[in-house]
Amino acid sequence: MARAQKPTDVSGVPPEEAPDLTAAPQAAQAEVPPELVAQSLGQYARAWVSRIRAGESGVLPVIVAMAVIMLVFTAKSPVFLSPVNLVNLFQQSAVFMVLAMAEGFALVLGEIDLSVGFVGACGAAITVQLVQPLTTNWPWWAAIAAGLLFCAVFGAIQGTLITRLRLPSFIVTLAGYLIANGLFLYILLLGPFSGYPNLAGFSNNLHVIYFLMWGSIDPNLSWVLAAIAVLLLGGWMWISDHRRRTSGLVAPPASLTLIKVGLIAVVAIVVVAICNTNRASLGTLEGVPWVIPIVLGVLVVWTILLQRTKYGRYVYAIGGNPEAARRAGINLPLIRTVAFALCSFTAGIGILLYASLLGGMSNNLQGGQYVLYAVAAAVIGGTSLFGGRGKPLHGVLGGLVIGGIYNGMFLLGLTVEWEYIVTGLVLLGAVTIDSLSRRGAASGSVTRV
Amino acid sequence: MTAAVAPTPATSEPLLKIRELDKHFGPVQALYHVNLDLPLGQVTALCGDNGAGKTVLTKCVAGIYQPDHGQVYWEGHPVHIRNARDASRLGIETVYQDLALADNLDIVQNMFLGRERVRYGLLDEDSMERAAAETLASLRVTTVRSIRQPVASLSGGQRQSVAVAKAVMWNSKLVIMDEPTAALGVVQTKQVLDLIKRLRDRGLAVMVISHNLTDIFQVADQIAVLYLGRLVVQDKASAFDRQSVVDYMTTGGSSRIVGARTETN
Structure with a gap:
């Protein structure tokens, strides 16, 4: 299928004939994403291997990490790969995934947000308090909107301080962490719940919040929805790649597009098959949990925002070179403030899922630890701590790794201190890979000037 | 009563005329009564030692600084360039020494940064890629492997080429380049100099700021x-x-006679 493709070189000269005047063409080749220069699957694979050798590993470390986690925990505990536990793992990971996507907004800008855990906790506590039938009894959608609005406003205030007063994001969000921690405890103590507003009880609004994590879609409907999602995504990928190929623009070979669509379909089938197994010891509990489409929805919306809109382009530009962005006429303070607001807003979704998982809100929430998990998940997934690089998908993959460690260590009966130590080591490893690949790229540029 | 004072033909009118331009920062007089003409289809080299005022003059034209006195004429009309947007609206684009490219974005994304094409609220990548490819091809920038590669993977000369292509993409008439060949190797320098000649052949006015006399000549x-x-x-x-x-750069005058010359001060 690849034989009729035009060369991607802008001059119309095949890449082999155009002289590469760079002093170190090997190094230059290594940094080019393989899909840009490869005309066939074989070339693509070779380019990919050379990139990995050069330290540009992409999502490979996270895939390797997932495989290692799966092998180690399966060997140690036969329960690990059981459908019950895998669904459990998805649910636990969902919180990390959404928090990592939140942190991604700050990381891509080259900033950090330490407040995500407790700001999200405030939002979730507001939601859980507002739906209580004994007190306010708000409808679930209004309560969720109020909680998320609080988060967005909190984030916007932090962003304003960081951008207008030029305070370091590290300090502003550290202050925000403490303030939000206090507010969280204050909100918990409101009403007659002794600090533990929960989601048990007979109220439709309580049920909806509880079902965010624990509700399941009917198994047959799960298949239908999964098929629709794969068809839409696959069709869109195929059509856009095909259009680019036929109009001579840079595009991956057709076989690669097909492989990608195929992989998505396989993942969807495996996930739905696992979720549709009956996982109750008594009675029936089957179907895809609501949380999976919720996380996918956040992923799709944020991916479109960051990759396909002007706003997202400017976020990356500011993360890569703020001065270039400023000269291009981009309103830096506005873009960055909105990014901090979106970060806190997404954190609100993440901790709301946590509240649903827990069946309520309590002061047991380790907001500080969740920040570290969020940063760890984003970085493990491939987001750079140095700004300019990272996608929402990285947060989802990294969240799955953190969730896998969390879940597996619990199954092994390892105590919480080991969980901290292993997660810390994984974070260190991820940051090292990030830093090394960055240094490799930088030294490569120097040799070619 | 004679007809000796004939109106100047429009073609000989310089694109940009600077007359009696003054600029000072506090007690420091950075520019003093500067007169400069930049005609279309010509490369003008602006030389001077460090601190001579080259960058200040450039920034006055690019709208970054406001001159204290003096007048700038664009195509014969007096203009006030208040900011960078005014400058690009007139058709003045500046390529600074640091190039102002975002390393993490690819060539197309850099060329359209701040002026992205949008369709249905989403970026129109296909149309931007096509336009960027056309511009690069017209400047015969052919050494890049793919216009979708990140700028971080480009050589110094290629980066300079991308920055220039970004500048000429917007129907600019005057391209100002600050030290375009500093920090470049021999081959890279030749690429950039060829590119400057190509801009001139397109009929653009080019102003090059440089220390490198070999390149200037x-x-x-x-x-x-x-x-x-x-x-x-x-x-x-x-x-x-x-x-x-x-001699001019170091002492402000020269006693050497090379050809017909008119000293302005």
């Missing part, structure tokens, strides 16, 4: 020298040799 049609904030000489390049340019 390779591309410049005319040379202007700043000395301590004064524009001491502007003439066609054939009126100079290396020694006379160095």
Whole structure:
């Protein structure tokens, strides 16, 4: 299928004939994403291997990490790969995934947000308090909107301080962490719940919040929805790649597009098959949990925002070179403030899922630890701590790794201190890979000037 | 009663005329009564020692600084360039020494940064890629492997080419380049100099700021020298040799006679 493709070189000269005047063409080749220069699957694979050798590993470390986690925990505990536990793992990971996507907004800008855990906790506590039938009894959608609005406003205030007063994001969000921690405890103590507003009880609004994590879609409907999602995504990928190929623009070979669509379909089938197994010891509990489409929805919306809109382009530009962005006429303070607001807003979704998982809100929430998990998940997934690089998908993959460690260590009966130590080591490893690949790229540029 | 004062033909009117331009920062007089003409289809080299005022003059034209006195004429009309947007609206694009490219974005994304094409609220990548490819091809920038590669993977000369292509993409008429060949190797420098000649052949006015006399004599049609904030000489390049340019840069005058020359100060 690849034989009729035009060369991607802008001059119309095949890449082999155009002289590469760079002093170190090997190094230059290594940094080019393989899909840009490869005309066939074989070339693509070779380019990919050379990139990995050069330290540009992409999502490979996270895939390797997932495989290692799966092998180690399966060997140690036969329960690990059981459908019950895998669904459990998805649910636990969902919180990390959404928090990592939140942190991604700050990381891509080259900033950090330490407040995500407790700001999200405030939002979730507001939601859980507002739906209580004994007190306010708000409808679930209004309560969720109020909680998320609080988060967005909190984030916007932090962003304003960081951008207008030029305070370091590290300090502003550290202050925000403490303030939000206090507010969280204050909100918990409101009403007659002794600090533990929960989601048990007979109220439709309580049920909806509880079902965010624990509700399941009917198994047959799960298949239908999964098929629709794969068809839409696959069709869109195929059509856009095909259009680019036929109009001579840079595009991956057709076989690669097909492989990608195929992989998505396989993942969807495996996930739905696992979720549709009956996982109750008594009675029936089957179907895809609501949380999976919720996380996918956040992923799709944020991916479109960051990759396909002007706003997202400017976020990356500011993360890569703020001065270039400023000269291009981009309103830096506005873009960055909105990014901090979106970060806190997404954190609100993440901790709301946590509240649903827990069946309520309590002061047991380790907001500080969740920040570290969020940063760890984003970085493990491939987001750079140095700004300019990272996608929402990285947060989802990294969240799955953190969730896998969390879940597996619990199954092994390892105590919480080991969980901290292993997660810390994984974070260190991820940051090292990030830093090394960055240094490799930088030294490569120097040799070619 | 004679008809000797004939109106100047429109073609000989310089694209940009600077008259009696003054700029000071506190007690420091950075520019003093500067007169400069930049005609279309010519490369003007602006030389001067460190602190002579080259960058200040550039920034006054690019709208970054406001001159204290003096007048700038664009295509014969007096204009006030208040900011960078005014400058690009007129057709003035500046390529700074640091190039202002985002390393993490690819060539197309950098060329359209701040002026993205949008369809249905989403970025129209296909149309931007096509336009960027056309511009690069017209400038014969052919050494890049793919216009979708991140700028981080480009060589110094290629980066300079991308920055220039970004500047000429917007129907600009005047391209100002600040030290375009500094920090470049021999091959890269040749690429960039060829690119400058191509801009001139397209009929653009180009102003190149450089210390490198070898490069200047390779591309410049005319040379202007700043000395301590004064524009001491502007003439066609054939009126100079290396020694006379160095004399002007270091002392503000030269006793060497190379060709017909008109000193302005």
